[in-house]
Amino acid sequence: MDKACVYLDYAATTPVDPRVAQEMAGCLTVDGVFANPASVHAHGRRAAEWVEQARGQVAALIKAEPAEILWTGGATEANNLAILGAARFYGRRGRHILSVATEHKSVLGPLAALAREGFQIEYLPTDEQGRVAPAGLAAALRSDTVLVSIMHVNNETGTVQDLAALAVVLAKSQALFHVDAVQSAGRLALDLGTLPVDLLSLSAHKLYGPKGVGALYVRRRPRVRLAPVLFGGEQEQGARPGTVPVHQVVGMGAAYRLAAEQGARDSAHARTLLGRLWAGLEPLGGILRNGSAEAPHILNLSFVGVHGEALAAELPRLSVATGSACTAASGSPSHVLRALGRPDALAHASLRFSCGRYSTEQDIDSAVEMIRSALLRLRALSPVWRAYREGAPLATLYKEAST
Amino acid sequence: VSAQVSERFRNPQRAGRLEGERVARGSGGSVAAGTLIELSLACEQGRILEAAFEAFGCPSAIACGDWLAQWLIGKSLEEAAALRGLQVAEALALAPEKTGVALVAEDALQRAVCSARSMVG
Numbered sequence: 226m227d228k229a230c231v232y233l234d235y236a237a238t239t240p241v242d243p244r245v246a247q248e249m250a251g252c253l254t255v256d257g258v259f260a261n262p263a264s265v266h267a268h269g270r271r272a273a274e275w276v277e278q279a280r281g282q283v284a285a286l287i288k289a290e291p292a293e294i295l296w297t298g299g300a301t302e303a304n305n306l307a308i309l310g311a312a313r314f315y316g317r318r319g320r321h322i323l324s325v326a327t328e329h330k331s332v333l334g335p336l337a338a339l340a341r342e343g344f345q346i347e348y349l350p351t352d353e354q355g356r357v358a359p360a361g362l363a364a365a366l367r368s369d370t371v372l373v374s375i376m377h378v379n380n381e382t383g384t385v386q387d388l389a390a391l392a393v394v395l396a397k398s399q400a401l402f403h404v405d406a407v408q409s410a411g412r413l414a415l416d417l418g419t420l421p422v423d424l425l426s427l428s429a430h431k432l433y434g435p436k437g438v439g440a441l442y443v444r445r446r447p448r449v450r451l452a453p454v455l456f457g458g459e460q461e462q463g464a465r466p467g468t469v470p471v472h473q474v475v476g477m478g479a480a481y482r483l484a485a486e487q488g489a490r491d492s493a494h495a496r497t498l499l500g501r502l503w504a505g506l507e508p509l510g511g512i513l514r515n516g517s518a519e520a521p522h523i524l525n526l527s528f529v530g531v532h533g534e535a536l537a538a539e540l541p542r543l544s545v546a547t548g549s550a551c552t553a554a555s556g557s558p559s560h561v562l563r564a565l566g567r568p569d570a571l572a573h574a575s576l577r578f579s580c581g582r583y584s585t586e587q588d589i590d591s592a593v594e595m596i597r598s599a600l601l602r603l604r605a606l607s608p609v610w611r612a613y614r615e616g617a618p619l620a621t622l623y624k625e626a627s628t
Numbered sequence: 629v630s631a632q633v634s635e636r637f638r639n640p641q642r643a644g645r646l647e648g649e650r651v652a653r654g655s656g657g658s659v660a661a662g663t664l665i666e667l668s669l670a671c672e673q674g675r676i677l678e679a680a681f682e683a684f685g686c687p688s689a690i691a692c693g694d695w696l697a698q699w700l701i702g703k704s705l706e707e708a709a710a711l712r713g714l715q716v717a718e719a720l721a722l723a724p725e726k727t728g729v730a731l732v733a734e735d736a737l738q739r740a741v742c743s744a745r746s747m748v749g
Contacts, residue, residue: 532662534686538637570659606643606690608666608682609659625660
């Protein structure tokens, strides 16, 4: 990769830690632990041992029991299995499900599928940073609420939900509590020994492990049951058929072991770098933070006076997530920023910065310089920026079409 | 993005806002719709002596504003009024989905010409 390019998109995916890659490589070739862990012969038993060791490593990071961890093909599958599996298994208890409009699409998608099956999905209100208030959850909770799905750290804005306070509201309810913890695991403390969450989705590749593997925590005491989403063999307690990919889960286990060792240090490093980024950008003016910026590794900013597509075009050497990605027109902005009340044009002109283990001060300083020069150029010819500088209020400048 | 758009986006020649008594202005589009172009024209006896643009928009919008402002210099108001957005789109080899941006440029031009004529009148 071109050394002049800066990668600040760790919330999208992280590079695999070389120590993880090395352990994975030991599970592929004939002299390694390549066998099918479901096989009862010596090769298979050895592979099964490695799989169980990895399961223990994943469980240890979130203080769960190894038997509470199910391997999946990624966090999208974990979210699907948790939501579809729990709703369908417990559907006779009730047909009402609560979630939030700012959830990841791998949560919103299965919820939409359940709505087509007759479940009633209700989205909880949030404050302007995307936080769900415990009182709001209490008010929306019904006797027939069967599932509540709320992510821990929002992937776009880094807003952190107070899971403990939300769990208190659910304590006396029959509703199961599912948490998408993809962005928080290994970055914020998670203790399933004390946090009464029933289902929790995990990913490997957001935490220096490989893509294509994830896990679902399923509480054993009290036992949470799931209707299977996939059908086939008896692997993973019958909840998730398919040959367990030893190299993938060993990679996830190694990544989670390393996160347990150095996650706090990684988070402090990321927080320091994002602080440096904000300190470099803030003096440029007209930059709004989206979300609460509480997560250590995510900072989402909207840039006043510039168009999202022009901004992205000015930053070819900065690998960050852009509000204009995948949307040619400003008509389809981020569903998350829209839920937080940002005008579409400001949501469109947003950048999500996320850094991690291998990010450097040099990366941050280069990013600041690239953005400074892009803003200088684009704002110089922007009538919106001129009006903003002359004192026009943002609400007027970015007034949405009335239709 | 075409080479023409790319070049004008990178190095616009006519970016800015003209000031003065003889300057007429016109704008097209809106922030909410994703493109806002403002044209300034300095005219004398029905002829455009100077033109400049400001744009909030994608690279194609900036290129349209720049092409238009440059093309307008030396033209009569009649010639200016006859220009259509599709000609701008053609000159810049805009991608088909960006044709709307050129129409916003046309709106800005029509309003600027209208304003210039009312000043003359």
